[in-house]
Amino acid sequence: MAREGETSQSKIEVRNLTKRYGELLVLDDINFDVAEGEFVAIVGPTGCGKTTFLNALSRLIPITQGHIRIDGEDADPKRHNISFVFQEPTCLPWRTVRDNVAYGMEVKGLPQAEINARLEKILELVGLTQCQNLYPNQISASMLQRIAVSRAFAVNPDLLLMDEPYGQLDVKLRFYLEDELLSLWQKLGSTVLFITHNIEEAVYVAQRILVLSNKPTKIKAEVKVDLPRPRDFRDPEFVRIRKHVTELIRWW
Amino acid sequence: MTAYREVRVRTPLALKILPVLSIASFFFLWEFVVRSGIVPSTMLAAPSDVARLFVVKLTQADPDGALLQEHAWVSIQEAFTGYFLSLAVGIPLGLAMGWFVMAEGLARPVFEIIRPIPPVAWIPLTIFWFGIGLPGKVFIIFLGGLVPCVINAYVGVKMTNPTLIQMARTYGASDWQIFRQLCIPSALPMVFGALQIALACCWTNLVAAELLAADAGLGFLITMGRRLAMPEMVVLGMVMVGLTGAVIGVVIDCVEKRLLAGIRR
Numbered sequence: 102m103a104r105e106g107e108t109s110q111s112k113i114e115v116r117n118l119t120k121r122y123g124e125l126l127v128l129d130d131i132n133f134d135v136a137e138g139e140f141v142a143i144v145g146p147t148g149c150g151k152t153t154f155l156n157a158l159s160r161l162i163p164i165t166q167g168h169i170r171i172d173g174e175d176a177d178p179k180r181h182n183i184s185f186v187f188q189e190p191t192c193l194p195w196r197t198v199r200d201n202v203a204y205g206m207e208v209k210g211l212p213q214a215e216i217n218a219r220l221e222k223i224l225e226l227v228g229l230t231q232c233q234n235l236y237p238n239q240i241s242a243s244m245l246q247r248i249a250v251s252r253a254f255a256v257n258p259d260l261l262l263m264d265e266p267y268g269q270l271d272v273k274l275r276f277y278l279e280d281e282l283l284s285l286w287q288k289l290g291s292t293v294l295f296i297t298h299n300i301e302e303a304v305y306v307a308q309r310i311l312v313l314s315n316k317p318t319k320i321k322a323e324v325k326v327d328l329p330r331p332r333d334f335r336d337p338e339f340v341r342i343r344k345h346v347t348e349l350i351r352w353w
Numbered sequence: 354m355t356a357y358r359e360v361r362v363r364t365p366l367a368l369k370i371l372p373v374l375s376i377a378s379f380f381f382l383w384e385f386v387v388r389s390g391i392v393p394s395t396m397l398a399a400p401s402d403v404a405r406l407f408v409v410k411l412t413q414a415d416p417d418g419a420l421l422q423e424h425a426w427v428s429i430q431e432a433f434t435g436y437f438l439s440l441a442v443g444i445p446l447g448l449a450m451g452w453f454v455m456a457e458g459l460a461r462p463v464f465e466i467i468r469p470i471p472p473v474a475w476i477p478l479t480i481f482w483f484g485i486g487l488p489g490k491v492f493i494i495f496l497g498g499l500v501p502c503v504i505n506a507y508v509g510v511k512m513t514n515p516t517l518i519q520m521a522r523t524y525g526a527s528d529w530q531i532f533r534q535l536c537i538p539s540a541l542p543m544v545f546g547a548l549q550i551a552l553a554c555c556w557t558n559l560v561a562a563e564l565l566a567a568d569a570g571l572g573f574l575i576t577m578g579r580r581l582a583m584p585e586m587v588v589l590g591m592v593m594v595g596l597t598g599a600v601i602g603v604v605i606d607c608v609e610k611r612l613l614a615g616i617r618r
């Protein structure tokens with residue numbers, strides 16, 4: 102499994118990605134690469150098209166122009182292992198916590214023995230083992246989002262897309278879940294694209310930050326975050342990067 | 354949940370006494386109006402006469418040819434055959450129409466044309482086709498139950514949370530997987546709602562069908578009462594339709610609660 106630092110080969114290639122809703126040009130000729138096992142954060146002003154961007158990457162919506170390749174092939178949810186953690190919790194109310202986490206693996210048709218093995222591991226990692234037999238309406242909102250995150254990691258995705266997954270949660274819990282996310286990522290080696298409007302969060306989790314412009318959206322800047330982990334948000338270097346990204350966003 | 358349940362609203366005393374009072378005075382007034390001759394007894398039977406006939410009809414087949422419980426049993430058989438047929442056809446059809454474009458495109462226009470035709474309007478045709486036996490009435494009842502089944506199942510599927518569908522799509526789920534794993538469970542509460550509504554429709558249409566084409570059943574009892582100029586028999590038939598329908602409703606309600614409790618928490 103890929104570790105931090107081993108980011109050589111290009112896993113995802115996005116070329117000339119353009120998206121229009123009728124006359125409205127939202128994504129304007131976007132190009133970037135993501136290496137295998139990399140953790141990339143995407144920040145940008147409200148309404149600039151971040152959700153559109155992820156929906157296009159996961160092929161939930163058709164793109165107007167350009168292409169997205171995973172391992173050199175056109176992205177396709179049926180062929181590639183893509184996971185998406187949505188802004189709102191997406192648990193199936195009629196399934197237990199355990200069966201919710203298993204859902205993605207079931208769709209992929211993994212053998213039951215493999216599903217069980219992965220479930221044991223993941224549930225333990227995110228601390229859901231105790232409540233694995235409860236139903237979603239019996240657990241707290243933060244746990245719902247953890248189910249979505251575990252379900253996403255459980256399929257060993259080629260690409261994990263996260264759309265402001267922790268936007269609704271309070272600061273303390275967010276730090277906790279971000280650490281949990283990072284440890285999952287480090288242990289399982291997935292490639293992650295993480296959208297947020299919280300700059301501190303972006304600097305805390307990402308190896309690289311893509312800063313988007315206002316509509317029509319382009320990538321305005323790319324910021325490398327080369328800090329040791331665990332990161333400390335009071336560290337002067339951390340603060341410098343955070344201010345730098347803030348400036349980039351405020352700049353237009 | 355439990356916190357809410359613990360808050361009990363006490364039934365005010367008035368709501369305990371008034372219903373008893375209202376029913377008692379209803380029957381008293383009814384009895385009085387007929388006994389005193391304000392309404393001639395050829396037009397309306399007194400409740401006491403109806404009660405007497407009820408007891409008599411439990412053991413005596415004359416003058417309409419069958420015991421009361423036999424009439425009720427015929428009606429229940431017809432109603433439930435038609436009811437289960439309408440569930441078996443309507444629910445899968447509605448579910449499929451809610452998700453598969455093919456099913457919606459093909460079945461919806463025909464359904465929309467048939468839907469506004471009251472099932473009773475089919476009676477003459479069904480007499481041509483089936484005569485006045487069980488199949489014809491089952492067909493009418495089936496048509497009556499079909500509409501709510503299709504509509505509820507259809508709406509239930511349409512109410513599936515679109516984000517859940519997107520989530521499943523990103524994992525590469527096929528249309529069939531999404532239908533089975535997301536749409537059907539999402540639609541279940543609406544489908545259970547249809548059980549009650551369809552039963553009410555079936556029961557209403559049963560009586561209509563029996564009024565026009567039957568040789569036994571509670572609706573037939575009502576018709577015979579008219580032909581024999583026995584108002585007490587007409588009223589007895591009506592009361593039995595109401596009582597039997599209410600009992601069935603309570604039973605279905607219990608079954609539904611059991612099923613739902615097993616499926617959803």
Ligand SMILES: Nc1ncnc2c1ncn2[C@@H]1O[C@H](COP(=O)(O)OP(=O)(O)OP(=O)(O)O)[C@@H](O)[C@H]1O
Nearest residue numbers: 122125127146147148149150151152153154298316
């Ligand atoms: N289905 C659609 N049809 C037309 N326009 C759309 C559609 N979806 C999004 N848009 C437009 O595209 C732009 C980008 O929307 P998007 O939801 O991607 O923004 P966002 O960056 O995710 O915003 P936020 O930060 O609020 O989540 C918006 O101006 C929106 O009005």
Ligand SMILES: [Mg+2]
Nearest residue numbers: 151152153264
């Ligand atoms: Mg958004």
